[in-house]
Amino acid sequence: MMILLFDIGNTTVNFAVAKDNEIIANYNISSDLNKTSDEFYIQLKQFIDLTKITNVVIASVVPKITLELVKLVEERLKIVPLLIQPKTKTGVKVKTDNPREVGADLIAVAAEVVSENKSTLIIDLGTATKYIYVKNNAITGVIITAGVEISINALTKNTALLPKIDIKVPNKVLETNTISCMQSGVTYGVAAQVDGLISLIKEEVKEDFKVITTGGFSNIIIPLIKHEQKNDPLLIFKGLLKIFKLNER
Structure with missing residues (x-):
């Protein structure tokens, strides 16, 4: 098969x-x-x-x-x-105000971790950065923010004098030329946001949880994150495979 x-x-x-x-x-x-x-x-x-x-x-x-x-x-x-749509068996409960608003991609990554004994925070570092909190086989909360690419595009499209740039980590946080300054903002900036939001989530949920990172920009941002985490670039595909088996049965 x-x-x-x-x-x-x-x-x-x-x-x-x-x-x-x-x-x-x-x-x-x-x-x-x-x-x-x-x-x-x-x-x-x-x-x-x-x-x-x-x-x-x-x-x-x-x-x-x-x-x-x-x-x-x-x-x-x-x-x-x-x-993957509302009527599909996924094994994931969605405890949000409007479950039908939760994207298929969020449900798919959650499907891979719902059987874990420990609560899990999935951080998907894609076009947007998405934080999916999974507890007791359910998505119980989500954060969606501008990711690396959205941040770069917002800078270059809305400011006439800022150039289009490659996304890479500069040598220092405080830089001294325009391109490196922009690169610092969108790489160290996103990493600092990740660390900050993990801390805020810990304060709110008042429990220990695992952190799993995934997404196309994770290889750039992960080395800059201070919190312990595990990276799984294939997380969404593993979740989709699990959903397929659920529906096959």
Whole structure:
């Protein structure tokens, strides 16, 4: 059994292949709203042998891309994909004011840790930075903030004299040239926010919890974080695989 797992975000479409309950490969392409199902098909074929895929699972926060990928899967692969949506069995309770507002990506990462005995804070360092608190098989609270990429884009789009820059960690926190100053702000700044919010959450929940980091910018930010944490870049795919097994049964 070969399972194709999709995590469709605003910046990238991340996808992985699972075989025998193990993630064996993962890739990403840009989230292009103008791309058709045929164009996605041509792109995906460059990475994986689609003829060997037997099942597909999709978690998405971009409806337009979801439609194109569902069309691709149904027409090209002759498979009805499993979409992560309110009616889907996930094993995750959502204790929020409006559970239907909670994104499929948040539910998917939570699905991987709900069986843990200890409460867990998942920090997803993607386009936005998301903090998902999981306790007793339920999402009990979430924080969403501007991530590294959003912060950079906000700076360059709203200030005429600031240049577009590569995202990397400068040598010092206090820098002396424009580009390094911006890089310091969005890397050390996000790391300081992560550490600060972990401390505030500890004060609020008044219990010990594990911290798991994931997401595309985790490799940049993790070395700057002072709190103990475990990084799992495949967390969302593991969660999607767990949800697939739940629905398969």
